[in-house]
Amino acid sequence: MNHFDVAIIGLGPAGSMAALLLESYGMKVLCIDREKEIYNLPRAVTVSDQGFRMCQLAGIDDIYLKNSTILGGAYFSNKNLEIIGGSIDLKGFVSANGWPASSLFHQPFTDRDIRNKLENSNVEIILEHEFISLNQNQESVSFKTINLRNQEEKEFTSRYLIGSDGGSSVVRKQLDIPQEDLNYNRDWVVIDVELNNPDKLGDKLIQVCDKERLATFVPSHLPFRRWEFIIHEHEDKESFLEDTIIHELISKWLKPEEYRIIRKAVYQFHSVIAKNFQKGNCFLVGDAAHQAPPFMGEGMMSGYRDAVNLSWKIATSIKNKLNANLIDTYEIERIPHSRFVVKNSAGIGELMEAYAEAETPEQVAQDLVQKGYGSFILPNLTKGLFFGGKADESMNAGEIFPQPVEFENKEIVRRMDHILGKGFSLISNYPFEISEDNHEFLDLLGCKLVTLEKKYIAENPWMKPLLEKDRTYLIRPDRYIFGSTNSNISIDMLINDLKMRIMN
Ligand SMILES: Cc1cc2nc3c(=O)[nH]c(=O)nc-3n(C[C@H](O)[C@H](O)[C@H](O)COP(=O)(O)OP(=O)(O)OC[C@H]3O[C@@H](n4cnc5c(N)ncnc54)[C@H](O)[C@@H]3O)c2cc1C
Numbered sequence: 001m002n003h004f005d006v007a008i009i010g011l012g013p014a015g016s017m018a019a020l021l022l023e024s025y026g027m028k029v030l031c032i033d034r035e036k037e038i039y040n041l042p043r044a045v046t047v048s049d050q051g052f053r054m055c056q057l058a059g060i061d062d063i064y065l066k067n068s069t070i071l072g073g074a075y076f077s078n079k080n081l082e083i084i085g086g087s088i089d090l091k092g093f094v095s096a097n098g099w100p101a102s103s104l105f106h107q108p109f110t111d112r113d114i115r116n117k118l119e120n121s122n123v124e125i126i127l128e129h130e131f132i133s134l135n136q137n138q139e140s141v142s143f144k145t146i147n148l149r150n151q152e153e154k155e156f157t158s159r160y161l162i163g164s165d166g167g168s169s170v171v172r173k174q175l176d177i178p179q180e181d182l183n184y185n186r187d188w189v190v191i192d193v194e195l196n197n198p199d200k201l202g203d204k205l206i207q208v209c210d211k212e213r214l215a216t217f218v219p220s221h222l223p224f225r226r227w228e229f230i231i232h233e234h235e236d237k238e239s240f241l242e243d244t245i246i247h248e249l250i251s252k253w254l255k256p257e258e259y260r261i262i263r264k265a266v267y268q269f270h271s272v273i274a275k276n277f278q279k280g281n282c283f284l285v286g287d288a289a290h291q292a293p294p295f296m297g298e299g300m301m302s303g304y305r306d307a308v309n310l311s312w313k314i315a316t317s318i319k320n321k322l323n324a325n326l327i328d329t330y331e332i333e334r335i336p337h338s339r340f341v342v343k344n345s346a347g348i349g350e351l352m353e354a355y356a357e358a359e360t361p362e363q364v365a366q367d368l369v370q371k372g373y374g375s376f377i378l379p380n381l382t383k384g385l386f387f388g389g390k391a392d393e394s395m396n397a398g399e400i401f402p403q404p405v406e407f408e409n410k411e412i413v414r415r416m417d418h419i420l421g422k423g424f425s426l427i428s429n430y431p432f433e434i435s436e437d438n439h440e441f442l443d444l445l446g447c448k449l450v451t452l453e454k455k456y457i458a459e460n461p462w463m464k465p466l467l468e469k470d471r472t473y474l475i476r477p478d479r480y481i482f483g484s485t486n487s488n489i490s491i492d493m494l495i496n497d498l499k500m501r502i503m504n
Contacts, residue, residue, distance in 0.1 A: 004030040004124070005318055007143065007158035009131040009171050012039060014286025014303030015164030016114050018311050019123045020058040024422065025315030029123045030156060032145055034130040038111040041265040042192040045104055045220050046071065046297035050378070052099035053403060053479065054304045056417055063113040068105040069221045072203030074373050076355055079210035081252070084361040086207075086351070086372030096462035098403035098415045102297065106221045129154070134161060134174050136280045160314055161282045164303070167270070169288035175279040182339075184271040184293050184346035187231040189240035191250070193259040195223045201253060207295070207348070209355035216295070217253065225259070228294075237266045269293035271346040273339055277331035283310055290338040295348035298341045298378075306334055312423070312477035316502070320444055326385065326502040333384035340379050347371030385476065387483025387497050395484045401427075401475045402462035404452060416456070420475060421448035424482075424498075426491065428472040429457055438495040441503075474498065 006022050008015045011033040022029045047055070047064055055061040075087035090101045118125060126145070132153075134143035141161040145154050163171025172179075199222055208215040218226035229249050231237055239245055241264050247256040270291040277284045286303030310330045317327050351371045354364045380398040383390045391398025406414040420427065423446035426434075431451050434442070442449075457467045466473065466484075474482040474494045483494050 002030070002156050003140075004028050004156065004158040006030070006160045006162060006314060007032065007141070007156060008162045008164055009143075010163065010165030010169075010286075010288070011115070011118070011125065011127075012164060012166060012286065012303075013044065013111070013114075013300045014288075014307050015162065016111075016118060017054070017058055017304050018162055018164060018285060018307035019118055020060065020114075020121070021307060021311035022315060023121050023123050024059070025312065025319075027315055027318065030158065031118070031123055031125045032129050032131055033125075033127050034148060036127050038108070038115055040108055040263065042107075042190045042226065042263040044107050044294075044297070044300040045218050045226055046102050047105055048298070048301050049095040049097040049099040049101055050400070051301045051304055052103065053097040053417065054308050056415065057308060057422070057478075060110075060114055060117065063110050063117070064103070064105055067109040067113075067221060068103040069203075070100045071102040071104050071205060071219070074205040074207070076207045076209055076352065076372060078355075079208065079212070081206060081208065084209065084355055085364070085369060088373045094412055096402035097400065098405045098412055098417075104219065104221045106224055131165065131170055134171070134282065136161075136282060138280075141281050159281065159318060162310065163282065163284045163288045164286045164307070165288050167287045167291050169284065171282065172274060172284055172288050175282055175284075177274050177276050177279060177284065179272045179274050182271040182273065182342055182346060184349055185268055186293075186349070187237055187266060187268050188228050189231055189237075189246075189249075189264065189266050190228045191226070191246055191261060192220070192263040193225050193227075193250070193254075194262050195225060195254075195259050197258050199223070199225075201225060207352050209352050211356040213249075214349075214352050214356060215249070224262070227253075231266065240266055269349070271342045273335070273342050277306070277334055277338075278328070283330060285310060289334075290342050292342040292345035293349050294345070295352075296341065296345040298345060302338050302341045305337065306330075308478045309334055316423075316445065316477075322502055323504075325504065329384040333381050336382055337379060344371060348373075381480060385482065385498075385501060386480075387474075387489070387494060389501070392483070395486065395489070396466060396473070396481045397483045399481050401473060401479050401481050402460060402466070403479075404456045404463065405460055406456070407459045417479070419448075419450055419452070419456075420479070421446070423447055423477050425450055425475045426472055427452055427467075427475060429454070429467040429470065432472050432491055434495060435492050438492055438499075441495065441499050 005027040008031045073089040075083045076085045128148045129145040142157045206217040214230040216228040220226045273290045285306035292299045354368045386397040404416040405412045425448040427450040471484045473484045
């Protein structure tokens with residue numbers, strides 16, 4: 001029987017991200033997927049600034065970069081495609097993460113390259129095998145798979161198991177974890193086309209609030225374009241996959257001879273979240289843990305956040321033989337954040353419906369308008385592995401630390417998260433000292449001590465307000481701030497608090 005540090009069930013985006021990270025932390029990883037090929041129906045198209053930064057951690061930012069285009073903006077329109085609200089212009093906008101707010105990518109290209117990268121890594125991948133059941137005790141998980149080519153059953157064991165097996169997760173069912181339904185369940189048809197002619201559709205995403213049929217236009221990475229149309233309850237879902245119907249739906253934008261339909265699918269857009277993301281040594285990540293309608297383009301991003309949050313905690317626990325305290329912070333941190341994404345993604349759908357129903361956009365209630373683009377930002381983490389166990393604005397605990405970057409002519413020309421390293425880091429604008437004992441502990445964690453050069457502070461509008469306070473920040477491997485020093489809190493107090501939280 002083969003034993004692994006971590007077994008990953010499901011090699012979609014979330015499982016692949018977890019596999020790459022865990023392998024990079026030196027873990028022995030097994031991945032199981034029931035499919036031979038990568039998924040090829042139309043799904044994710046946008047990757048956020050934080051998404052790109054997480055890809056940097058896993059060494060796949062270049063894959064997204066070469067297959068993506070920056071999104072110009074977004075707005076809500078009436079049926080004639082005239083702006084009625086929530087318009088945002090994203091041109092030239094770069095965030096503290098060092099990347100544009102949103103970029104459009106072609107998923108078959110990125111998934112193929114990510115799979116190639118995994119196949120050339122030390123990760124063991126077994127395809128065309130379906131996960132069927134598991135058992136666990138305090139020390140490990142044993143599980144069974146079935147070979148879909150010859151029906152042979154196989155058994156494996158691992159210290160930890162990650163269920164990244166998508167919306168109908170068998171891992172979640174085996175763990176008997178119920179889901180909470182946040183009440184957005186609508187059928188939509190999703191269509192990807194390849195343009196035959198030069199593009200004339202612009203670079204803005206449009207949420208079309210047409211009472212007859214809500215729609216979304218996505219200006220995907222050229223030469224591709226994406227449309228999504230709601231299907232009403234009385235309508236025949238399958239008919240929406242017929243070319244003649246698709247041509248009619250897209251006729252507001254293009255004539256049939258101007259494009260070729262390349263992918264199409266009918267989905268029920270859900271908003272659900274699992275009650276727990278962990279049971280014993282088993283974890284849920286990605287759509288297995290939460291599903292959001294795609295209006296915010298944050299579903300896969302949430303899955304990436306899960307994978308990033310969990311991977312370093314698993315690796316640190318295994319390497320240092322820690323008890324469960326560190327790993328238990330995974331769901332404490334991830335459930336409230338994922339819930340926000342699921343709820344607010346559905347909120348955009350509700351706002352579209354409200355605009356479509358209203359005679360004039362002004363009639364739409366302000367609390368709904370606040371759900372639109374430009375009105376909210378992703379929240380910080382609230383509770384978990386932070387100084388004192390919770391986020392604290394005065395120390396920036398729970399926030400993401402900005403990426404060190406180099407500017408030329410006000411444009412970012414180099415992104416330098418590598419300065420922070422792959423593990424924890426202590427970062428300041430001045431040389432600092434820590435006690436001998438704490439040095440040993442930080443060495444165990446592979447923590448980098450960084451005095452950031454002045455040029456990276458003065459030119460960086462996000463770094464400047466943090467480091468000009470003459471503070472030292474303790475940053476986690478996922479770039480969240482654990483805490484920072486102030487007149488009452490010394491560096492050693494920060495480190496002692498971290499030690500107490502993960503070693504006791
Ligand atoms: C139309 C649409 C548009 C979207 N747009 C965006 C977007 O722009 N940005 C964004 O961030 N998100 C977007 N999303 C959401 C995003 O696509 C999903 O959140 C993401 O694909 C989920 O990834 P995952 O790895 O969790 O699951 P999946 O991609 O579903 O992968 C699950 C894997 O598990 C395997 N598997 C399942 N069961 C078993 C089993 N029993 N044994 C072995 N293997 C198994 C499957 O074969 C599959 O490979 C969109 C979704 C839709 C539907």
